[in-house]
Amino acid sequence: MKKLTVIDLFCGAGGFSEGFRQAGFDIIMGIDSWHPAIATFNHNFGLDCKTKNILDFENSIDEIEELPDTDVIIGSPPCVTFSHSNNSGKADKGSGILLTKVFLRIVAIKKFKKNSILKAWFMENVTNSKEHLYDQYTFKELGLKRWAIDNDQDPDQIAIVLKDHQVIVNATDYGCPQKRKRVISGEVIEGQLRRPEIKDPISADVAGKNKDITLATIKDGLPKPNEKKNERIIKDPLYPDIKIKTSDLTDHFYDTGLYENEWKQSKYWKTNHPYMGRMSFPENEDQPSRTITATKIGVAREALIYRSEFNRKGDGEYRTPTIREAACIMGFPITYQFKGSEGTKWRLVGNAVCPPVSRAFAQQLRVELGMDPMFTFHVTNQVNLEDINNLNTYSTKEFNNSPTRAKNSRFRRHPFKYGNMTVTLSNYDIKKNNKCGRRWITSVQYGSGDGFPTFNYTDKKITKIEAEIKKLEHGIKFIEIINNGFTAKIATANELQRIYEQQKSEGQYLGPIELVEEVATIIENLIIKENELYENKAVIFKKKKAVPIKQLFALYAINKICLITNKE
Numbered sequence: 001m002k003k004l005t006v007i008d009l010f011c012g013a014g015g016f017s018e019g020f021r022q023a024g025f026d027i028i029m030g031i032d033s034w035h036p037a038i039a040t041f042n043h044n045f046g047l048d049c050k051t052k053n054i055l056d057f058e059n060s061i062d063e064i065e066e067l068p069d070t071d072v073i074i075g076s077p078p079c080v081t082f083s084h085s086n087n088s089g090k091a092d093k094g095s096g097i098l099l100t101k102v103f104l105r106i107v108a109i110k111k112f113k114k115n116s117i118l119k120a121w122f123m124e125n126v127t128n129s130k131e132h133l134y135d136q137y138t139f140k141e142l143g144l145k146r147w148a149i150d151n152d153q154d155p156d157q158i159a160i161v162l163k164d165h166q167v168i169v170n171a172t173d174y175g176c177p178q179k180r181k182r183v184i185s186g187e188v189i190e191g192q193l194r195r196p197e198i199k200d201p202i203s204a205d206v207a208g209k210n211k212d213i214t215l216a217t218i219k220d221g222l223p224k225p226n227e228k229k230n231e232r233i234i235k236d237p238l239y240p241d242i243k244i245k246t247s248d249l250t251d252h253f254y255d256t257g258l259y260e261n262e263w264k265q266s267k268y269w270k271t272n273h274p275y276m277g278r279m280s281f282p283e284n285e286d287q288p289s290r291t292i293t294a295t296k297i298g299v300a301r302e303a304l305i306y307r308s309e310f311n312r313k314g315d316g317e318y319r320t321p322t323i324r325e326a327a328c329i330m331g332f333p334i335t336y337q338f339k340g341s342e343g344t345k346w347r348l349v350g351n352a353v354c355p356p357v358s359r360a361f362a363q364q365l366r367v368e369l370g371m372d373p374m375f376t377f378h379v380t381n382q383v384n385l386e387d388i389n390n391l392n393t394y395s396t397k398e399f400n401n402s403p404t405r406a407k408n409s410r411f412r413r414h415p416f417k418y419g420n421m422t423v424t425l426s427n428y429d430i431k432k433n434n435k436c437g438r439r440w441i442t443s444v445q446y447g448s449g450d451g452f453p454t455f456n457y458t459d460k461k462i463t464k465i466e467a468e469i470k471k472l473e474h475g476i477k478f479i480e481i482i483n484n485g486f487t488a489k490i491a492t493a494n495e496l497q498r499i500y501e502q503q504k505s506e507g508q509y510l511g512p513i514e515l516v517e518e519v520a521t522i523i524e525n526l527i528i529k530e531n532e533l534y535e536n537k538a539v540i541f542k543k544k545k546a547v548p549i550k551q552l553f554a555l556y557a558i559n560k561i562c563l564i565t566n567k568e
Helices: 015-022 035-045 061-066 094-112 127-132 145-150 201-207 215-221 260-271 323-330 342-350 355-368 459-469 475-489 493-502 512-525 549-565
Strands: 005-009 026-031 072-075 120-125 136-138 158-161 166-170 181-188 233-235 243-245 421-426 441-446 454-457 533-535 546-548
Touching: 005 015, 015 026, 015 035, 015 072, 015 355, 026 035, 035 342, 061 094, 072 094, 094 120, 094 127, 094 136, 094 158, 120 355, 127 181, 181 355, 215 323, 260 512, 323 342, 421 512, 421 549, 441 549, 459 475, 459 549, 475 512, 475 549, 493 512, 512 549, 533 549, 546 549
Parallel strands: 005 026, 005 072, 072 120
Antiparallel strands: 120 181, 136 158, 166 181, 233 243, 421 441, 441 454, 533 546
C-alpha cells in the first residue's frame, strides 16, 4: 500500500514528523522560518525545503493552494506566548493566537477544497493554549469568507472545531522518558480523534510492562560523557535495533560542568525557594525526567542538573545534560542529528514534539483508517555527519572565567523555610519590591505564596532578640558562635555588594550567599528539633503566637549581619 503523505507546518527540528515517519508515513515537506530548523529537518528527512514564514499564508490563499496536498497535516505553532513559564504566564498571547489561526486557515482550505485528499490533521501545543483559542472557527473567522463563497461553502459555516477535539497527553505515557504535558488538537476526517493506547510494544519492552521509562534508562544506556574516544558498539536506549559505534555518537562527549556559584544558585531555588515547593537536586534518576525546556540554563529552578562524572568538587561538581542526553529524553533516536551551535541545538531539541507521542497518534490514525499498526518502527542505523557541528571534544572544561552579576544586582536569600515562614537577608525592600539600596535589610515572610505578608526589622532589634535567645537551650552557645568568628566574616555594605556581584569571596570576608548558608549550617549543627517552638511572648514575630526556634536563631543571625554591614 502506498505510504500516506505528511506536511509539517512549524516543523522545527522535525520531532512531529519523526514520529509519523517511524509509523510508516512519508514526510514530503516541512515549513519553518528559522534556518537551523529547516537545515536540521532537511538533513534528517533528505529534503530540500526552504525557510518560509508561516505568516506569509495569512493573507495569501494562492500560496496556501500551492502547498502540496497531503493525506495528513501536522504542526506545532510556537508555544512561547502561551506558556506559564513566559513572564509568569502574563506574556502577550496575540502572536500565539495569530500563528494558530494561520495553521487552522491552511487546514480549512485543504480540508474543504474540491477533491480534497486530507484524511487527518494534528496540532500540538502547551496545555495552557486551550484557554486562549475558540472552541470552533467559521470560515469568516479564519479570514476565508471570499474563499468559502467561491467554493460553495457558507462563510458562517463552522470550518474547524477544537472543543472535544483535543486530548491532553503526558509524554511518559507513550514511551518517552520525560514528564511533558501537551495538548493535541485535531481531526480524523472520516473517523474520530482518540487518545492513543498507552505505550507501544517496543517502549514497553524498554521500560517493562506498565512502567515509565526513567531518566536512569537514558543516562545508563548512553556512554558516560567523560569516556575516551573508542570504537565499541552501543545500543540506543530507546530503540534497541539501532546500534552504532561510540565514535559516531555526536553531541555527547564534552564537559557541561557548571561553576559552583551557578549550581548553588539552582540548588537554592530548587530546595529552598521562598514560596514554591521543594524539588530534587540533583535530578531524581529513578523517575522520568522533568520537562526539557527550549533554553539551556544551569542557574534556575527549572534547570536540569546532574552530578558530573568528572569527579570534581566546587566548580564542575554538577553539570547540565549533553545535547544527546536531552535529545534521547525527548525521544529522538541517537542517529538523529541537529544543526548549529550548542545553544541552537538545545533550542531545537527543547522546542520539538516528542517523537514517541507523535508516533502514538500516527499509530492510532492507522487504526482509524483501517490500516495495520506498525510493530517495527522505521528508524535508521546510519549516522549522517555531513556538515554537522559535532560538539564532542573528549576534553575536560577549564573553569577560569567565573560569571559575574550586573552592577547593583538585587539579593534575597533565607537560611531555610520552617513553620511556613522565612527569615531573609536582602539588599532591597521586599515589601516595596524596589531597586537595590545602600543598606541590607532583615525581614520575615509568612506563608508560602508570592505576596504573603513581609515584615522588616531594624538593626536595633538585635538586643531584644538576643535576650530571648539566651533563655533557650543552645541559645548562649549559639550567640558565642555568631559573635566569635562568624561576625569577622561580614564585610561593609558596599564591600558585601561588590563580593556578591563578583560572585567570589576574598580574604576573610564572605559574600551574602555564603553568609546565609553558614547561618543555616550553624543552626542545623546545634541539633535543634524542626518542630521545637518558641512561644512568642515578647512579640518579636508579628501576628505569630509561636514559631520554630530555628527561625528565632535565624532572625538573630541575619539581623547581626545587617547590624555589622550597615555600620558606617
